[in-house]
Amino acid sequence: MKFIDIKKCSKVYKNGVTGIADLDLEIDRGEFVFIIGTTASGKSTLIKLLYREEKPTKGMVIVGGINVAKLRNSKVYKLRRKLGVVFQDFKLLPKLTVYENVAYGLNTLGLKGSEIKPKVMEALEHVGLKDKTRSFPNQLSGGEQQRVCIARAIVNNPKLLICDEPTGNLDPDTSKEIMDVIEKINKELKTTVVMATHDKDIVNRMKKRVITIENGIKVSDKMKGSYKVHESN
Amino acid sequence: MRAIRILVRSIRDAFKSVFRNFSLSIASIACIAITLILVAISLALSSNVNHFTQNIEKELSIVVYLKQDVDENRKNEIEKEIKHMASFDSLEFKSKDDWKKEMEQSLTGLEDVIKEMDSNPLYDSILVKVKNSSDLNATTNAISELEGVESANYGKDSVDQLLIIFKVIEKAMLVIVVALILVTAFLISNTIKLTIYSRRNEIEIMRLVGTSNTAIKLPFEFEGLFLGLIGSIIPVLIAIYSYIIVYDHFDGYLFSHMIELVKPNELLVYVSLILVAIGGAVGMVGSWHAVRKYLKI
Ligand SMILES: Nc1ncnc2c1ncn2[C@@H]1O[C@H](COP(=O)(O)OP(=O)(O)OP(=O)(O)O)[C@@H](O)[C@H]1O
Numbered sequence: 142m143k144f145i146d147i148k149k150c151s152k153v154y155k156n157g158v159t160g161i162a163d164l165d166l167e168i169d170r171g172e173f174v175f176i177i178g179t180t181a182s183g184k185s186t187l188i189k190l191l192y193r194e195e196k197p198t199k200g201m202v203i204v205g206g207i208n209v210a211k212l213r214n215s216k217v218y219k220l221r222r223k224l225g226v227v228f229q230d231f232k233l234l235p236k237l238t239v240y241e242n243v244a245y246g247l248n249t250l251g252l253k254g255s256e257i258k259p260k261v262m263e264a265l266e267h268v269g270l271k272d273k274t275r276s277f278p279n280q281l282s283g284g285e286q287q288r289v290c291i292a293r294a295i296v297n298n299p300k301l302l303i304c305d306e307p308t309g310n311l312d313p314d315t316s317k318e319i320m321d322v323i324e325k326i327n328k329e330l331k332t333t334v335v336m337a338t339h340d341k342d343i344v345n346r347m348k349k350r351v352i353t354i355e356n357g358i359k360v361s362d363k364m365k366g367s368y369k370v371h372e373s374n
Numbered sequence: 375m376r377a378i379r380i381l382v383r384s385i386r387d388a389f390k391s392v393f394r395n396f397s398l399s400i401a402s403i404a405c406i407a408i409t410l411i412l413v414a415i416s417l418a419l420s421s422n423v424n425h426f427t428q429n430i431e432k433e434l435s436i437v438v439y440l441k442q443d444v445d446e447n448r449k450n451e452i453e454k455e456i457k458h459m460a461s462f463d464s465l466e467f468k469s470k471d472d473w474k475k476e477m478e479q480s481l482t483g484l485e486d487v488i489k490e491m492d493s494n495p496l497y498d499s500i501l502v503k504v505k506n507s508s509d510l511n512a513t514t515n516a517i518s519e520l521e522g523v524e525s526a527n528y529g530k531d532s533v534d535q536l537l538i539i540f541k542v543i544e545k546a547m548l549v550i551v552v553a554l555i556l557v558t559a560f561l562i563s564n565t566i567k568l569t570i571y572s573r574r575n576e577i578e579i580m581r582l583v584g585t586s587n588t589a590i591k592l593p594f595e596f597e598g599l600f601l602g603l604i605g606s607i608i609p610v611l612i613a614i615y616s617y618i619i620v621y622d623h624f625d626g627y628l629f630s631h632m633i634e635l636v637k638p639n640e641l642l643v644y645v646s647l648i649l650v651a652i653g654g655a656v657g658m659v660g661s662w663h664a665v666r667k668y669l670k671i
């Protein structure tokens with residue numbers, strides 16, 4: 142079975158808007174996949190289906206052996222422990238330090254302080270922020286804040302890292318830094334990465350698998366692809 | 375171990391939260407405190423009235439008047455029959471001459487009139503005590519059935535009337551307390567709702583990183599419990615101090631030894647436990663409601 146296996150999946154929102162229509166998609170363990178498309182094409186909807194923020198209206202979504210479509214609300218946490226999510230807006234807790242932000246999840250899982258520390262330090266090492274553990278989010282640059290988010294997402298060694306426009310708020314140079322960090326995580330930790338973006342430069346430069354969505358429909362799926370949304374019309 | 379750490383963490387979070395939103399917490403705490411003070415007053419009152427009516431009933435005798443034509447033999451037989459009754463405790467014969475003397479002493483001004491009477495119009499009587507005041511009524515009825523008994527009764531009406539008045543007061547108190555409990559639960563629920571709102575970012579992150587629903591809910595449920603428990607401390611202290619002061623002030627009796635008050639150590643442990651239990655329960659119900667309604671996970 143594929144690591145991510147989506148079959149005949151549709152998502153129609155309550156107001157009748159179709160987010161995703163009849164999607165088939167398979168992603169292997171360890172892959173690095175871009176989801177691209179114009180605004181409102183359904184990228185975020187697809188991402189939300191993967192971490193069960195939204196439930197599919199039809200079809201099957203399997204992530205790491207868990208049937209997401211059938212997952213009850215009270216069991217969603219089991220899925221979330223197997224993956225990490227990074228957003229455009231960082232969602233850091235402003236009153237907590239870098240260290241505490243990364244450790245937050247592990248704390249609420251009931252881990253011991255002595256178990257938490259090495260995990261947090263390792264995650265911060267991966268994103269190159271080991272010397273900023275005591276800083277608060279408002280003392281960091283945008284790129285640094287996003288790196289804290291990545292550390293928080295990978296601290297529990299997830300098999301899957303999901304990113305929804307992680308570079309959307311960052312300038313090109315910082316975006317490149319962030320992409321380097323994510324690529325390194327994909328290579329070194331063998332973490333599967335699924336990233337929605339409309340940053341042409343990044344997609345064109347990295348030569349990864351690219352899935353293009355238009356109006357909720359998958360219009361292309363290319364290995365070593367590039368950003369050609371408009372050419373496909 | 376993990377469960378214990380999650381529990382400790384929840385308790386700590388809940389405590390912080392109580393003090394972080396202190397102005398709101400204080401409203402809930404004050405409301406529960408007022409409610410519980412009323413509960414305490416009701417409890418102290420009702421147990422004292424119960425105690426008092428029980429004492430009074432213990433003192434009550436059945437007064438059995440014998441018919442004028444009952445002779446010494448029949449009188450002895452009646453006494454024997456009463457002694458065989460299950461609830462019989464003790465009896466005392468009081469002849470019509472005893473009654474007459476008593477009246478002469480108590481009805482000053484009329485003593486001459488009474489002395490002048492050549493025949494005694496009063497009845498011979500037997501005063502009967504029963505072991506258990508709840509048997510008063512049945513025993514009285516049984517005695518009045520006996521041959522040669524003119525009538526048998528006890529001071530039933532006065533006790534019953536007191537009980538009726540008290541039942542009304544008790545019911546009114548109950549209505550007020552229930553209404554206050556509802557208001558308090560609502561206030562606590564509202565406080566928790568604001569905590570949930572103020573912590574919505576944290577909740578979002580917890581959901582994202584896979585914190586179980588139980589672990590997310592626990593701090594909010596503890597917060598309600600704490601509000602309830604903190605709110606019950608003041609009423610417990612007030613109840614203990616004021617009851618002891620009242621008890622000492624009256625030396626344990628009201629109306630010159632007519633009413634004996636319940637001893638503080640008998641009453642206060644039970645009242646305190648009830649207050650704490652109600653406080654905790656109201657707090658939990660309030661937070662449970664808020665978590666169900668506002669914590670969408
Ligand atoms: N919660 C929602 N309720 C109703 N409609 C929604 C909801 N979320 C998204 N939509 C609609 O679904 C469609 C797809 O939205 P989605 O957020 O997936 O687009 P997107 O590709 O991520 O766009 P962008 O690049 O702007 O982030 C849009 O038409 C949007 O209005």
Ligand SMILES: [Mg+2]
Nearest residue numbers: 184185186305
């Ligand atoms: Mg989007």
